[in-house]
Amino acid sequence: MAITVNIDLGYEFEVKAKAADVFAVLSDVPASVSHFPKVEKLTDMGDGVYKWEMEKVGTAQVNIQTIYASKYASDKAKGTVKWTPVKGVGNALVGGSWKITDNKKSTGLVLKIEGTVDVPLPGLMKMVVAPVVEGEFEKLVDKYIANLVKRFGGEA
Template identity: 35%
Template sequence: MAISVDIKRQNRETVPAAFERVVALLEDVEATLAHFPSLRSFEPLGDSVYHWRLAPLGPVTHKTRIDFATRFSIDKVAGVVEFKPVPKIGNASIGGRIEIKAKAASHSDIAINVAGKVEVPVSWLLKAVATPIVMREFNGLVDGFVANLKNNYL
């Protein structure tokens, strides 16, 4: 049995980097997403499409792989990075948007919005607890990504 779990996460941070620097760094999609926690591989498929494969997530006895593909577009002037789900690749469909806004000459606000669905195989006994576990794990990944960018990249 598999269930579909809706995921949604929003995060906003101020980083000690000028708008131009943040946009330039995020423009290098592969280097930026290398900071995503639990990322096992990130394979370019062409035409700004990337296939993500995450290390199995969840409790030790019920680890689940998550993989999906997204198409990236970047608007450097507006400071927007969008990623849209690519259908029929993997067990998840995830998209979102990263918005960068200049806060001061040397600081920027970064807002990350991510939403999608993850198909998770579970027994009927675990159906009720699977959704909050998947949501918690995914929220931790997004928060970890922002922290890694802030601490190691900017």
């Protein structure tokens, strides 16, 4: 039996770096992921598909490792990087997008992430586990954004 936890996050911020430099990092999946905390392993599966294996989180008795794959596509003209979940890999389905806007003196960024994580625990634990999983995911994304802001010369 597993609990399915929904993830739905959205962020909007500006950085000092030029839009072309920001796009270059965010559209290069390994470069972008290098800023994401607690990634144990990133595997290039070919054809724009990357498998993420996160570090285990939790206690010795109850720990969760999130594993999933997403297919990435970027469009420089539109300033977008999008990823869609790949079914059948790991215990999560994660999709999302970056929208990069050149504001002349700064670069606007909009990040959206949505997905589900299946946690192998009894349904009775959902009320306890779901907020923990959601909170952990949110903390990781917050740190990822902080790392990117630092990489791109701070917030504008």
